[in-house]
Amino acid sequence: MRLPNTPEATVNFTFDGVPMQAVPGETLASALLANGVKHVARSFKYHRPRGIMTAGSEEPNALVTIGRGANIDPNVRATVQEVYEGLDAYSQNAWPSLRFDMMAVNDLISPFLGAGFYYKTFMWPKAFWEKLYEPVIRRAAGLGGLSAKHNETLYxxxxxxxxxxxxxxxxxxxxxxxxxxxxxxxxxxxxxxxxxxxxxxxxxxxxxxxxxxxxxxxxxxxxxxxxxxxxxxxxxxxxxxxxxxxxxxxxxxxxxxxxxxxxxxxxxxxxxxxxxxxxxxxERPIAFPNNDRPGIILASGVRAYVNRWGVAPGQAVAVFGNNDDAHRTAVDLLAAGVRVAAVIDSRHGAQAQGDYQLIAGGQVTATKGRHGLTGVTVSTETEDIQISCDCLAISGGWNxxxxxxxxxxxxxxxxxxxxxxxxxxxxxxxxxxxxxxxxxxxxxxxxxxxxxxxxxxxxxLGFVVKKKPIIPAADTSPYQIVPLWLVEGRGRKWLDFQNDVHVKDVALAAQENFVSVEHMKRYTTQGMAPDQGKSSNVSALAVLADVTGRSIPETGTTTYRPPFVPVAIAAMGAGAQGSGFAPERFTTSHAASLGRNAPMIEAGLWYRPSYFPQSGETTWQQSCDREVEYVRNVVGVCDVSTLGKIDVQGPDAAVFLDFVYTNTFSTLKLGRTRYGLMLREDGHVMDDGTTARLGDDHYVMTTTTAAAGQVMRHLEYVRQVLRPGLDVQVASVTEQWAQFAVAGPRSRELLSGVTSADISNEAWPFMGCGAVDVLGIPGRLFRISFSGELAYEIAVPARYGDSLFRLLTAQAEAMGGGAYGMEALNVLRIEKGFITHAEIDGRVTAFDLGMDAMVSRKKDCIGQTMAGRPGLHGPERRQMVGVCAITGDVKLSAGAHLFEQAAESVRVNSQGHVTSVCYSPTLDGEIGLAFLQNGRARIGETLRFVDHLRGIDTLCEVCAPVMFDPKGERVRG
Amino acid sequence: MVKLIEKTPCAGLLPRSIGLMTLAEDAYPAMTSIAPYQGQSRQVSAALKSTFGVGFPSPNRSLLSDRVRITWIGQGAAMICGEAPPTLTGAAVTDQSDAWAVVRLTGKGAEDVLARLVPVDLRRPQFRSNHTARTLLGHMHVSITRIDAKTFEIMAMRSMAQTLVHELSQAMENVAARG
Structure with missing residues (x-):
């Protein structure tokens, strides 16, 4: 009910579909009270009718849902939500309606549903918990629900x-x-x-x-x-x-x-x-019997509705308190023209401060009115007094x-x-x-x-406070309180309104020996959920103190943790919805690849083409096989710009590289490239790649795509911390260069068309590198191969990347080849036994890879000493081998384990695991790379190949990891 | 003869005007990172000064001359933006002309936009013209320099240009929506 002389209610909103009007700027709670709505929610567990209890952020009862569909916003406090034109609010946790809620049956059987009931009740049979009990309990108890759809609201x-x-x-x-x-x-x-x-x-x-x-x-x-x-x-x-x-x-x-x-x-x-x-x-409530009925409101809330919003929360308001705020409330109500039914002050010596009936030394011991308060019973030492009222303001003091x-x-x-x-x-x-x-x-x-x-x-903080702040004259009324936590009487005395925890639950917790306040909280759920016990914590622990015979300071509080109010995960993760989750890195050839309908695969933050489908191809395998054949027979083009490129410069660049790589780079000749292996300090392989020497003091290192950031960080760490005496600088140039692999028997022919440099086998041998012109643009050429074919990587400043990629692929196509993607690249390298991070997964040593000879004994390097530890080499190690399927109709899978043929395929019998597999069109068979115990000594053995996840159980033959062109003749052609 | 065609990092993405703000690409003709070797800082700074009129910047500062802007980009390193430097003997010199997407955010509200993405204090009293910071923008490593009262220059990895533009545009829209 609105008080006279309040602004006009011009805002239209609905509650449970009923149209209502509100004053601009007021809260939904205020508007509901003004429209005579007292019953706005059902409680968490017992589905008891609940109203509005406060006028602030601490509201435990009046939680509503705003909006519909994917953008639904549940558990909104009506006391915080401001009304706006078209606001669509509705009650939650009730079915079929707020007034007739079937689940209110819980309230009738409440003696069986006390604190800890499900810990004790649903013990058996075990399988019923997940399938029956939990779903039923979750359905019956709870607050608002989410839509389970993708929320597109902007945060x-x-x-x-x-x-x-x-x-x-x-x-x-x-x-x-x-x-x-x-x-x-x-x-x-x-x-x-x-x-x-x-x-x-x-x-x-x-x-x-x-x-x-x-x-x-x-x-x-x-x-x-x-x-x-x-x-x-x-x-x-x-x-x-x-x-x-x-x-x-x-x-x-x-x-x-x-x-x-x-x-x-x-x-x-x-x-x-x-x-x-x-x-x-x-302000805190008082625990008296049935203190949760709609219409029972904190006194501060009543004053807010009357004084701030011009709304009378009832027509006859009784006030119950243990401090002077009860009287302040009554005086304010009278001033606003609202009838005060009585003021009940638990303090015996209380004096009336206005023209109202005061019951000093009284306590409210009963309330009535199921969907809204209709009256209270007040007990003094001598009598019980019935008071008719539709609102009870309560004040138990302030926290x-x-x-x-x-x-x-x-x-x-x-x-x-x-x-x-x-x-x-x-x-x-x-x-x-x-x-x-x-x-x-x-x-x-x-x-x-x-x-x-x-x-x-x-x-x-160093600021000059020029003059003493002037303190305006204001209210100096002292705060006088006599604690009142609990009023005895028949009926449940609610402490935590949001979680339906009452005094008996706390007593039960203590009886079950959950006497620590933290244990009591978990046992009863007091202080959990959206309001985090803002209005119940202190009252609950006061009750706990009483039943355990301790003082309140001895009992202590539970831990207040962030957040102080509920925060939507969507707000904390704002901007991260969908692809906003992480930055997307695109190569310069991205648009051209999309133009060729290439599906993209994520490699770290990068997006790389999986394959380039052509008309008539219905599976990725067909495209992949064709692209492999390009490289093996003609020429293929692949964007390899995502590999990390690090400029290493300085008088001590060579010494620095000798320290971070297992092999030696100080001996590398100018204009030459060398494959290098890098260990972590614990002796396991960190990364691999090629490093080119462009000048006496100038190298360019390449890393794998996956470990580019890690290696850059590692080099900075070595430079700044491990070897600060070395005069060397490192800079990432990954983004500066667009680099393309041009691989296949006719790669030289293709490249001759774009550079005027002499790239004959004599002038530009395998592992040669240097500056070249690329159609008049200064670029770089490296004769390196990740496919085992005659191959080059050609680099130009990134601004020309798109243009060069289109040109190279067009030329390759004219020659009968074309672009190839990650799938083909993977097949080509597996055929050659080249490793990626599928193999160097962090647990692998140089010995395991068969690269022990690359760990130079002539110099020290990171990881060298630790790699020599017992257990990191020898027949007990899982060593890299190749595997090939014996029967033609079975697909191999990465992640499978290898077993002796006669052994049961259980964990303890695993002899090794498979890291990479593919169908090799070159060898016409399923092949893979695996790590097998004492593997290098077991070439030729037949083992059981089992992948329990994919239901594969077949046989494979162990072979050398390099399955194609083992002598490496093609690459030097 | 076939010619290679140049493409800037933000080609097709910028410029964009949202609210009172504009986001535009500001590609420098040349960008070169320099990192003096041990004991060479003074000599390198002097060489820069004699060529460009400004030397090697101190941490978190950017120096502007009529030919170049030299911006501190990390421990012992700076980026010369505008012109390629002369041959410098005492420093690691690396061409980075194509490695960075460089954009300028300008207009009333630019500070508010960056406050939605960048975890350092870029308000004017703290971060004046020609102050610079290596920091994060969303999840990206960036270099941010204040150009003037309402303009910032932001450098991000070239490959992340699309995300950079997306993040900034979204924040610009959010700021503009508040009016």
Missing amino acids: EKAFGFCDVLVIGGGPAGLMAALTAGQAGADVILAHEDSALGGQLLSEREMIEGAPARDWIAATVAALEAMPNVRIMTRTTVTGAYDQGTFAALERVGHHLPRRDDLPLECFWRIVAKRAILCAGAL PSLHLTCHMNGRPRWDETLAAFVPTPDAVPGLVTAGACNGTFDTSGCLTEAAEMAATIAKD
């Missing part, structure tokens, strides 16, 4: 920096930001609500003799005028991390009709030199919002006077607390404390 991430981060824009936060801002500090003021002012917006307090709103407006205007202050409303700081880093969630589009171009949320990482936590405090101070493992301190935990100083380095979150509950105290803290911080 974003951002980084912020400041001198002082002020967390919370209530009176303390405003004062802190003003003080720090005036001192000249770079300030970010992050505030969860849409409007600054905090609790003051909900109170009828005066500042400097005028309504507090005037002071808020003036202060906000002053802050907005400062270029060094950034105000971020709708922004919740969700976590405190190392070195002054804070996470924050900004609601960017939540309060507006959905727009495709506007992010819904922005996830901020804010780095601050200092932070001031001014997060305020959260400082100190969560962030605990994010780095700090523990709060119990304050007996406040009956609350307060922050422990310096729990988060660089963060101080001021105002209600520090246990200072009066406005005047908040303002003073915040100004002093901010001034101190500004001075610490």
Whole structure:
């Protein structure tokens, strides 16, 4: 019900399909109450009717779902969601409807569903857990659901920096930001609500003799005028991390009709030199019987609806509390013209502060009204009084919002006077607390404390605080409370409204010896789920303390962890949807390859063509076979630019390479290329590749595509850390050069058409390299081969890559050859027994590869000593061999294991494993590379080839890894 | 005779204007990385200065002359952008003219765009004109230099040009959408 003189409700929205109107800017919760909707949700486990309990971010009950389809947004707090034109909100966790929810049967059998029931109940039979019990329980219990479709909503991430981060824009936060801002500090003021002012917006307090709103407006205007202050409303700081880093969630589009171009949320990482936590405090409920009915609202919430939003949450409101806020609430209600049914103050000596019925020393011991409160029973020492009311405001006192101070493992301190935990100083380095979150509950105290803290911080940071901040005159009412945690009586006394945990559950946990507060939390689920126990933690541990006979400080709190409010994974991972997951690297020939319909395969971040299909070809195998034949018989062209290329220069370049490679490069002649093997410090193979000598002090190393980054990092490490005395520089030139393999018997003929250099066998022998002109452009030519054929790699500056690739492939096609992709490249190298990272998988030594002779004993190199350790060489090692299928109709598979023919194919009998396989059109058979125990001595043996995953069980013959042209004659032709 | 055709890294991708901002390719005719050998820094810097009027930059700085911009790109290394340097004896000199996609982001909101992608403080008081940083943009290694109050130069690996443009465009759209 709206109070008189409130703005006109002009915004149309629906709740559960029912059209309603709202005042612009108000929350969904406020709008629902204004429209007389009290029952808005069903509870997590027992499906009890629930209403709106708070007016803030801590709301445990009023969770709704916004939107439909793929972009559905579940578990939205109605107290945070602002209304907008066309808002489509609906209740969740109820079927078939909110009012008649079938699952409410759970509530009737609740005595069997207490804490830990499923730990005890669904023990047997074991198989039923996964197939029956768990699905049934999950169906019955829960909050909102996701669509299970790909969410295309836009989210974003951002980084912020400041001198002082002020967390919370209530009176303390405003004062802190003003003080720090005036001192000249770079300030970010992050505030969860849409409007600054905090609790003051909900109170009828005066500042400097005028309504507090005037002071808020003036202060906000002053802050907005400062270029060094950034105000971020709708922004919740969700976590405190190392070195002054804070996470924050900004609601960017939540309060507006959905727009495709506007992010819904922005996830901020804010780095601050200092932070001031001014997060305020959260009011706590009291555990009395059936304290969860719709219409039972925290007193602070009632004041917010009445004073801030102009909405009466009921027509006859009773107030129940243990502190003066109960009276403040009653006075405000009366001032707004709302009937106060009674004020029940558990303190015996309480005095009425207005014209209302006060029951001092009373407690609410029963409530009634299933879908909405209709009355309460109040018990005093002498009598039970029935009071008719449709709203009950409750105040059990205040808990400082100190969560962030605990994010780095700090523990709060119990304050007996406040009956609350307060922050422990310096729990988060660089963060101080001021105002209600520090246990200072009066406005005047908040303002003073915040100004002093901010001034101190500004001075610490080197800013000059010219004048002492002026503290405006404000409310100084002391906070007077007599703790009241629990009211005895018949019925469940709810502690955690979001997880349906009541007092008996906590007692049961203690009875089952889950007496540690952390164990109690896990046993009962108290404090879990979206609200993380914001309104229940302290009450629950007070009850636990009581039943275990310990004090509250002895009992302690559970650990407050980030995030402070739920953060969508989509916000944290913003920008990473679909292909945004990682950068995409494209070669210069990418467009040309796509133009030839080549399917792309990922190699690290690179995209490389698998094969180039031609008309009439229906399988990749056909294309691959044809491309292999190009290279073996004519000429093929392949983009190899993705291989790492590293410029190594300097007077000590040769010494440096001798140190990182197992073999010697100082002896390499100018204009020559050598194959090199690189070990890790532990003696296993890191990478391989060819390195060319372009000058006395100038080499160009190539690495595999997969290990390019790793090798670059390794070289920098060696240069800077292991051998800082060497005068050498390394620079990646991978991106500078577009490089193409031109391979096949007619490769020389093809290349003669694009370079004027003499590339005859005599002038440019195998492993020769050097600068050449490529159609007038300075390029490089390397006579190296990864196919075993006469082959070259030709490089031009990348700007010409696209053009050269098109030219080379066109020429090759004219000669009867063409482009070849990764599949053919793989076949060609397997036929020749050349390794890739399928073979050098990190567990392999030079000995295993049959390359022990490449580890020079004449010099030291990284990994040499460690490679000599026992166990890294000898017949017990799995050594690289070739395998070929014996029967023609079986496909081999990488990942298969090798067994003795008679052995059972189980793990302990494995003699080796297969790393690469292919169909070789050249040899007309299935072949592969494998690592076989004592393999080199077993050439010619027949073994069992078993791949349990793919259902392959066949025989293969062990052969030498080089299956084609073992003498290597073709490459020198 | 057949001629090879040049293609810049962002060919077909840029320029783009979104909101009040523009993203355009700014390909230098030549880019050369230089890394002085041990004990050669002064001599190399002097040689650069006599040729171009600016020497070797200190870390996180970029130096501008009428012929070149020399930008620090990492430990003991800098990139000469604009013209190829003269023969330098005391340094490793590597042609990088084709290795980098170089773009300029300019306009009101450019700082906000980069704040969505780059984890270092690029706000003006901290990061003035001719300040430079080797950092991340999204998941990419980049070099970012402030040119003036509202213009940044961003260098990324050539092969990542498409991702670079995509990331920046998306952030520009996000910033523009906020109005």
